[in-house]
Amino acid sequence: xxxxxxxxxxxxxxxxxxxxxxxxxxxxxxxxxxxxxxxxxxxxxxxxxxxxxxxxxxxxxxxxxxxxxxxxxxxxxxxxxxxxxxxxxxxxxxxxxxxxxxxxxxxxxxxxxxxxxxxxxxxxxxxxxxxxxxxxxxxxxxxxxxxxxxxxxxxxxxxxxxxxxxxxxxxxxxxxxxxxxxxxxxxxxxxxxxxxxxxxxxxxxxxxxxxxxxxxxxxxxxxxxxxxxxxxxxxxxxxxxxxxxxxxxxxxxxxxxxxxxxxxxxxxxxxxxxxxxxx
Amino acid sequence: xxxxxxxxxxxxxxxxxxxxxxxxxxxxxxxxxxxxxxxxxxxxxxxxxxxxxxxxxxxxxxxxxxxxxxxxxxxxxxxxxxxxxxxxxxxxxxxxxxxxxxxxxxxxxxxxxxxxxxxxxxxxxxxxxxxxxxxxxxxxxxxxxxxxxxxxxxxxxxxxxxxxxxxxxxxxxxxxxxxxxxxxxxxxxxxxxxxxxxxxxxxxxxxxxxxxxxxxxxxxxxxxxxxxxxxxxxxxxxxxxxxxxxxxxxxxxxxxxxxxxxxx
Numbered sequence: 001x002x003x004x005x006x007x008x009x010x011x012x013x014x015x016x017x018x019x020x021x022x023x024x025x026x027x028x029x030x031x032x033x034x035x036x037x038x039x040x041x042x043x044x045x046x047x048x049x050x051x052x053x054x055x056x057x058x059x060x061x062x063x064x065x066x067x068x069x070x071x072x073x074x075x076x077x078x079x080x081x082x083x084x085x086x087x088x089x090x091x092x093x094x095x096x097x098x099x100x101x102x103x104x105x106x107x108x109x110x111x112x113x114x115x116x117x118x119x120x121x122x123x124x125x126x127x128x129x130x131x132x133x134x135x136x137x138x139x140x141x142x143x144x145x146x147x148x149x150x151x152x153x154x155x156x157x158x159x160x161x162x163x164x165x166x167x168x169x170x171x172x173x174x175x176x177x178x179x180x181x182x183x184x185x186x187x188x189x190x191x192x193x194x195x196x197x198x199x200x201x202x203x204x205x206x207x208x209x210x211x212x213x214x215x216x217x218x219x220x221x222x223x224x225x226x227x228x229x230x231x232x233x234x235x236x237x238x239x240x241x242x243x244x245x246x247x248x249x250x251x252x253x254x255x256x257x258x259x260x261x262x263x264x265x266x267x268x269x270x271x272x273x274x275x276x277x278x279x
Numbered sequence: 280x281x282x283x284x285x286x287x288x289x290x291x292x293x294x295x296x297x298x299x300x301x302x303x304x305x306x307x308x309x310x311x312x313x314x315x316x317x318x319x320x321x322x323x324x325x326x327x328x329x330x331x332x333x334x335x336x337x338x339x340x341x342x343x344x345x346x347x348x349x350x351x352x353x354x355x356x357x358x359x360x361x362x363x364x365x366x367x368x369x370x371x372x373x374x375x376x377x378x379x380x381x382x383x384x385x386x387x388x389x390x391x392x393x394x395x396x397x398x399x400x401x402x403x404x405x406x407x408x409x410x411x412x413x414x415x416x417x418x419x420x421x422x423x424x425x426x427x428x429x430x431x432x433x434x435x436x437x438x439x440x441x442x443x444x445x446x447x448x449x450x451x452x453x454x455x456x457x458x459x460x461x462x463x464x465x466x467x468x469x470x471x472x473x474x475x476x477x478x479x480x481x482x483x484x485x486x487x488x489x490x491x492x493x494x495x496x497x498x499x500x501x502x503x504x505x506x507x508x509x510x511x512x513x514x515x516x517x518x519x520x521x522x523x524x525x526x527x528x529x530x531x532x533x534x535x536x537x538x539x540x541x542x543x
Contacts, residue, residue, distance in 0.1 A: 094348075164383065164387040165387055170348070171381040172377075172399065172403070172456055173400065182391075182399075185391070186390040275390070276436065277392055277436040278436075279438050
């Protein structure tokens with residue numbers, strides 16, 4: 001009987017593992033099978049031409065640039081707010097601080113809010129302020145979406161840091177600020193992990209940018225102009241009845257994946273540059 | 280081990296004195312240190328011994344105000360360092376900590392190169408000139424006998440050093456801020472016998488200039504290097520005195536029991 005249990009459980013485990021591998025392979029295979037033939041140089045170097053949605057000339061450069069602008073803008077904002085917040089709740093507030101728990105609890109809730117809600121909230125706010133869909137709106141809304149992710153994961157990593165390093169620094173007569181500067185060096189890989197999670201979530205999200213950044217066939221020349229994004233571009237292309245345009249959606253998906261890979265590798269590269277002396 | 284014997288200090292150490300009056304320390308509602316009053320002899324090695332949980336480390340932390348980081352710790356009483364009560368009003372915590380070079384139980388190198396580890400203290404305390412920083416770093420690395428071992432790789436990570444080397448690096452780092460006192464919190468308990476011996480030799484050498492207070496778990500170490508012993512039990516000082524006298528002729532029954540190994 002025990003033997004049978006063991007066997008059944010083993011089969012379940014192996015099936016689960018195979019399922020994950022299978023899904024991954026299936027997704028990649030589909031995207032590449034349909035997208036690769038449509039992935040021409042024009043796709044990444046040209047704006048949509050007149051008949052783009054009818055399967056004619058042009059590319060998705062507008063969406064590539066828009067997505068990169070939005071993710072970089074929102075990353076900058078999120079990092080500038082996340083780092084001070086995480087340092088504050090970990091090193092300035094006492095270990096059992098009620099305020100810190102409250103912040104962590106709020107982050108957990110923000111973490112769980114669906115992106116469409118952020119999109120709707122951003123949209124409502126923009127109507128209230130009388131601003132139309134724009135690059136800035138997209139950046140701010142995506143920043144709202146990814147900030148809790150970045151903060152929460154950076155916080156988790158920061159909490160794992162042993163007290164030895166802060167104590168060593170303080171006992172040398174370092175001020176809190178001097179201490180935090182050194183600790184950040186040590187935490188750099190953790191921060192990069194948090195940033196990567198945020199990139200993954202932020203760049204692929206369509207719902208937040210749908211109303212806030214809008215969509216356009218052009219590259220935004222200022223923060224007040226609407227910006228196209230790759231997820232929306234995929235969405236619109238997939239909605240086309242023309243098969244050629246549908247295939248372009250898969251090509252756009254490949255482009256999106258490659259952008260994420262490039263951002264990931266460069267983040268890892270710079271992180272290892274900065275943290276070569278990590279303990 | 281080749282050592283450079285002389286340390287040139289930027290500012291001479293004038294007078295050293297630590298005097299503690301009626302110190303009580305509570306962590307949450309536990310009474311950890313009970314009515315401690317004592318004077319630490321100048322330019323001597325004082326070893327605090329006692330079983331685990333007797334408050335040795337807590338005591339050491341009160342000397343450089345490291346309890347400031349934990350609001351659950353309440354401190355009553357006076358700790359006079361150089362005749363200034365460090366728990367009085369208007370005390371600059373940074374200055375107090377700067378006077379105390381702490382050597383922790385486990386070496387904790389900073390995430391920087393070997394050179395920058397030693398240079399860190401002087402730099403944050405205002406030594407900016409390259410030449411002065413270089414001199415300081417080399418002097419203290421020589422003093423702890425690390426210079427010859429690392430001179431070709433001072434720009435590499437401090438973590439590549441062995442744990443014994445790391446502890447000597449931490450000592451050099453602590454000395455580089457030019458403290459007046461050296462605190463050691465079981466500073467050799469993580470080290471192998473050879474590294475322990477090196478650290479002990481350094482302590483003995485350092486007492487020419489500094490007042491040294493060590494918390495130790497090993498009676499033999501206390502016997503080897505201490506000039507004075509303080510025996511603590513359950514947050515109280517049971518007995519204290521010069522090393523020879525303490526070990527050869529303990530006055531209290533509790534001390535005799537501890538020394539004979541009845542409890543530890």
